[in-house]
Amino acid sequence: MQRYHQGNKNGLVDHLELTRQTAFHEAGHAAAIYLENKQKNLPSIYFSIHTRKSERMEDRLFARVDDGRLVGDLATSTLTEIAGDPDSSDAYGFQLACEADIINFFAGPLAEAKYVSIRDNEIFNINLLTPRAIIHYGGKSDINEVMSYLEFLISSPKQREAKLNALFAEAFHFVQQPGNWKSITALAHYILYNSQENISCEQAIEVLDGQYPYANIPWL
Template identity: 40%
Template sequence: MKRNKIIEVLDLDKLTEHKQRVAFHEAGHAAGIHLNNKARKLPPVFFKIIFKDMGGVTDADVMAYQTTHDDCIARVEGGRLIESLPPSIDSLVRELTKHNDAMMQLVKDYTTAFEADIINLLIGPLAEAKHVAETDDELFNHQLVNLKALKNYGGSSDLALANEYLQSFSTDKQQRDEKLDELFSIAFDFVNNDANWAAITQLAEYIRGGSKNIIDCEEIVSMLDQSVDHFQNRRSVARHHHNG
């Protein structure tokens, strides 16, 4: 095989691998936005996945994604429960509850939504990390994949946005770090859940094998719900046979 042909094959393999990683990353975000929010009894929120034509992807795009995840390839548009962050959650709580104890439920709901948005940001790079680990036949655990490691899985901008949220959470760095560690563990457990991972994997396969540049919210939600239902039904049947 001629040298130029070898280079072309290597470039194609690199682009295929890159597309797979992007697919799992965005599928992770989407699964978080729908399944994580649903599990927390939060209201549905509109979102869609938008992709750049992979035929137009350059080596520079691939490098940019790996270092910054700057949306040069794909992005989830929408999906945030809280679009405008308050300067301080503490001050917001004081203002809301100053004259009305009934506002406490609203504060609780707001805090749940606030945390869910951060968790959903972290699920994206964690899904990509789990995909890479499985592809390389390596372990996926908290020791090997920690917060700092997420930058290796297109997570730089996700972490930056999560930190913007946490600036509203507390002025104390230790409190912010502790909260981020707590939410990271929740995101990790979400990705490591078998039913969630089956849904992420199915959506990623659909993304990777399709030719759409935009996947709408209804299609994503339907696919995720069907995947979870199918997984749970299979598990129920297997358990019944085992007990029977």
């Protein structure tokens, strides 16, 4: 789960805004990995946030959430066994894990989109977005991952599209919840102003749980 931005040599404001968008994008991923999974009583999983910062405006900005997936390799022998008995509890659990991962993929670009809408004084409305529109918010790799999951799970294109839209709506609702947005904002701020290039899972969870004091952020 990563977000790349190319800095703009023509202005500091553009560079700073791209940095902020990146922070919200990765904070959205991390928040969903921890909070959404927790709300659904899914297993807790390890993740970390890696950033590479530079004072040079022409440098490409980089941030990435490492790990954080409930489902690893989609082509394991275990999954073959599950496919042989699609009505088993293992198969149901696997589907829930896949759906949680998909929501987590969507949460990053949606958090970035919400930040941009607030910044630009625009309405953040699900009717103005589509799942594939997240490519405009650094979500090209995210939508590719989502489609890989869905193509593995669902053979019917029509049913696959319906599931895509349903999980996108769940991710949108997650980002929109005031408590979740507060946590995303806190973590984005922490990513921006923490001098570390590697933020551990424990550090991120402390922030998401409200243990990071932040107030009066001027750019929100």
